[in-house]
Amino acid sequence: MSDATSDMQVTAASDVEVDRAALDKSIKDFAGPNGDYYVRVFHKIHDATGAFPWTFNIAAALLGPIWAASRAIWGMFWAFLILEIIAWVQIGRGLWGDLGADFLDRAAQQRERMQERLDQAAAAADEETRQRFETLAGNMQRAIEQNIERAEAAQAEAAGILITGVILLVAFKLMQGVYANILYEKQYSHWRIDPDHVESGRYTPNLVLGCGLTAAIAPLIIYKFTVSNSLSLLNEFPERRVSEIFLGEGGGTLFGAVASWMEDRIDAAATAGSDVFDGIVSGVRTVLDGLTLALNGSPWPVVMLVVAVTAYRAAGPRVAIFTVAAMAYTALLGYWALAMETVALVGSAVLLCVIIGIPLGIWFGKSNRAYRMAEPVLDLMQTLPAFVYLIPIIAFFGTGNPPGILATIIFGMPPVIRLTALGMRGVPESIKEAAVAFGASKWQLLKDVELPLALPSIMTGVNQTILMCLSMVVIISLIGGGGLGQEILEALQFAAKGPGLLGGFAILFLAMVMDRIVQGAFKRADQT
């Protein structure tokens, strides 16, 4: 059609000429010094038809990690720095490492003690005592000989270690020589894509940095592993001495100072905000009491019937049968009241998670800034080990069931928040735009479009939250939470295998029943 297309000649792939000139210039731009060498080896790599292009970079082999640093191939620098140090440590140990030193030391000590025994034998008053000491000394003598033998054997290994070290070093050098150009060519390919961010050429600061790192790391490590009685400073971080610098002599450790300062702060905060914290606890207790009353206050046959029918309606006959069996297990083993307490605990936690979590999720789904700020907090809530925040919870809220629920909420709420936000973000812009174009207000948009479309994701979040809350049941018994968790904790304390396992199964059944019923209900809701 146009002139450009008519000028274009179609050529078979086999006839296409490789345009060396442009490529050469680009490679030279990339490589900087020694450009001609790299042009040659890159061509060799580019022209290679086999799986592995064989080239050998003498500079890389000789200089090792320092070459890699100068060419800014940092992955190669670190990998081979570590490998070469391993080789050098072996060489060092083989050459001047005092290999049998441990055994010789022991032998020397034993010799002293043998001498003591001999002296005691010489000084002994009666024949019996003398003989006893002489026997002891004889035993000692054998031990000494053994140790000396071992030391000699260890020293004999020195040659072997040295040879191993040398072989390793040569092998690593060869590997670097062979792989250097291949890795450098990869770097070149990256550089072509993103020349602003991929380093190219030989850059003196990189060379200095590489030399510096090598100089700082290699000698210390080799010294530490080679010399048997190296400086104690290198074995252990001198935290006491550092503490003395900050706090003066006899001022205790930094750890002690920071810990006691934090304790004071927490105590002060707990006292200052006691009204607020008491309010929160009583709010949680109200929810818990309501649920406990419903589950444990109602006659057990009523509760069982309601649960069984719910299971049947929500998830079908198979789950209903399983539910009945699980309830029979808990009831027959006398766990009924405890199980209901656990359900009340988990139920209140889940309820609060949902009530707080879904609005937060909606907010984070709509506001990017809020989500960015909340994300680290959510990560923290999920990754912080539960034992860590149990302590401040005790400080602020005391012990018992309500603080246990609060701890459960901290652990259980992130999924429902995250998945609500995810669901809100997943609502297609076009559908939202359509609703707005037809005059929907913000509330109508949320109610008619965003929430219904985000619902599957929100339900997944609620289900995950339920499971996370159940997994906290045992942990919160540490701060006085009741129910089945307490049973397990007691069994653990007395290593009571039978009760522990029975209680454990009760929790497992509880979790499975809750999960199945909730999932069944959600599936049903999805279909309508």
Add this chain to the structure above:
Amino acid sequence: MNDPVVKLENVWKIFGDRSSEAMQAVLDDGLTKPEVLEKYKCVVGVQGASFEVARGEIFCIMGLSGSGKSTLVRHVNRLIEPTAGKIEILGQDVSSLSDRDLRRIRAQQIGMVFQHMALLPHRSVRDNVAYPLEIRKMPKSKRWAVSDHVLGLVDLTGYEDRLPRELSGGMQQRVGIARALASDPEILLMDEPFSALDPLIRLQLQDQFKALVAQLRKTTLFITHDLDEAIRIGHRIAIMKDGVIVQIGTPEDIVMNPADEYVRDFVQGISKLKLVKAHSIIESMDSYPGSLDGAPRADESADLDALIDLAVGTDLPVVITQDGADIGIVSKPRLLRGLQGGKDERRNQ
């Protein structure tokens, strides 16, 4: 009655954090689009667009992707706020509306159809169509009745209780059209409604849509990237390029007198048979020296197709009449040039 239903006056849209600064710079120093991008990191979406759409008119906005046509049409119901300029619908300045009034106008006066249908997947076809009415808080019995009526207009009776995903693409888009018609709006905004459909369904829907709009007399802004579609549907066409409206005119205008090289490239492949009318290629009676006795006659509104039918039976030119009176002729060379889209004037001048 002659007041335009939709009126845009010098509308500008600049996207970006520093759009108002950029706008000022454009007005003061006449910065071009790339300069604005470089200097203010702002993208110019629409540059000084002005047009009027009369009641009952189908006004097509044609342009390639990224030409700003979707952005432009979203100014009409203020889904996008203009950086500068004035937008009036039914004599009301859209920019000055309060949120409540804006929502009311969107719900009552403007129906919109989207390229990707944008139906609510969890609602039945009927409830989708009734959604604009639900927003207006119309009682359920009433809105269901309206919804069923409108679904009848787009031939979807019997599908009311289905979910959108159970319908084919063409049917889904008909639901979209029904939804736009449900609140009996004055204005229809069609954002590439048929682009995602396959060609045969597209042709059907175009015809169906044209008939429907003619019957209901809706003022329509129709966005498309397909000139054939624009010509087939539109009373007038605006051609957009890089945010600028390059030309506005009737399909015939655009095809016969393209404003610039860009439009000319577009119209080159368009069939002129049904599009070009006798009055656009008419010559004076004097240009034929001989006698016109026995020459075939055609009205000035006859298209090329009809003229060719007349011309093949005779050596004489076709005499063109207006209200029965002879006003000019069309010779065979002229007719052939007309088929090419009036090429002679261009090349021989």
